[in-house]
Amino acid sequence: MMRPEGGGVPGLARLLQNGQPCVLATVDPGGAPYTTFMSWVSARDDRTVCMAIDTRGIALRNMQQNPAVALEILAPDRVLAIRGMAHVGAQEVRSCPFPAVVVELDVLEGRDHTGRGIEWQGPAYSYVEGKEHRYAVEQAVLAELRAGA
Numbered sequence: 001m002m003r004p005e006g007g008g009v010p011g012l013a014r015l016l017q018n019g020q021p022c023v024l025a026t027v028d029p030g031g032a033p034y035t036t037f038m039s040w041v042s043a044r045d046d047r048t049v050c051m052a053i054d055t056r057g058i059a060l061r062n063m064q065q066n067p068a069v070a071l072e073i074l075a076p077d078r079v080l081a082i083r084g085m086a087h088v089g090a091q092e093v094r095s096c097p098f099p100a101v102v103v104e105l106d107v108l109e110g111r112d113h114t115g116r117g118i119e120w121q122g123p124a125y126s127y128v129e130g131k132e133h134r135y136a137v138e139q140a141v142l143a144e145l146r147a148g149a
Contacts, residue, residue, distance in 0.1 A: 009046050009047075009080070009082060009107055009110035010046060011046070012043050012045075012046040012047075012049070012080075012082070012107065012110065013043040013044065013045050013046050015043075015073065015075055015080065016041055016042050016043040016049065016073070017042065017043075017146075018139075018142065019039050019040060019041060019042060019138065019142050020039070020041065020073050020074060020075050020122075021037070021038075021039050021074045021122065021123050021124075021125065022037070022038050022039065022041045022071050022072060022073050022074060023035050023036070023037055023038075023071070023072040023074070024036045024037075024038055024051070024059055024069060024070075024071050025069060025070040025071070025072070026058075026059050026062035026063055026066070026069050026086075027062060027066045027068065027069075028058070028062050029062075029065055029066075034058055034059065034062055036057070036058075036059045038051060039125070039138070040052040040096070040100075040138065040141045040142065040145070041071070041073075041145075042142045042145040042146045043146070044145075044146055044148065046107075047106065047107050048104055048105070048106060048107070049071065049082065049084075049104070049105040049107060050102055050103070050104055050105070050145040050146070050148075051102070051103045051105065051145070052093045052096050052100040052101075052102065052141050052144075052145060053088075053100055053101055053102075053103045054098055054099065054100050055099040055100060055101055056098075056099060060088065060101070060103070063086040063088055063103060064088055067085045067086045067087065067088075068083070068084075068085060068086075069083065069084065069085075069086045069105060070082070070083040071083070071105065072113070074122045074123050075120075075122050076120075076121070076122045076124070077114075077120055077121075077122065078112060078113075078114040078120055078122075079112070079113040079114050079120060079122070080110060080111070080112055080113065080114075081110065081111045081112075081113050082105070082107050082108075082109065082110045082111075083107075083108055083109050084105045084106045084107045084108040084109070085105070085106045085108065086103050086104070086105050087103065087104045087105075087106065088101060088103050089101050089102040089103065089104065093141060093144055093145070094144065095137065095140035095141050095143075095144050096137075096141050097137060102145060102148075
């Protein structure tokens with residue numbers, strides 16, 4: 001599904017409202033792909049995806065050199081691929097337990113990769129006993145991303 005002019009990927013903000021496991025693909029300086037698994041991804045609307053990106057990581061350095069990225073969203077009932085241009089912000093994600101900045105992704109295109117006749121059951125995760133406090137941290141990070149950190 002291509003994004004219509006002035007539109008977005010219909011339902012993207014709703015899909016990412018509470019986060020979803022995703023795989024971010026960036027390009028390194030040599031032109032090779034680099035992937036990062038992430039879950040602190042939200043959307044302000046159907047055109048803008050916001051991610052909390054670790055300032056110490058390779059993905060951030062790659063996006064600073066080449067803003068073209070792709071994001072595979074592994075939702076409970078479908079797989080949605082989006083691609084677009086990343087804008088690295090200077091503002092820190094205050095609720096994040098590691099140094100991170102907000103990266104906004106202007107969505108250029110979205111494609112449903114679920115496949116006809118396939119029942120998709122996306123990945124899920126939970127925090128182990130003693131780490132339940134991480135749910136509150138995760139919700140705070142996602143709320144901050146939606147609000148515009």
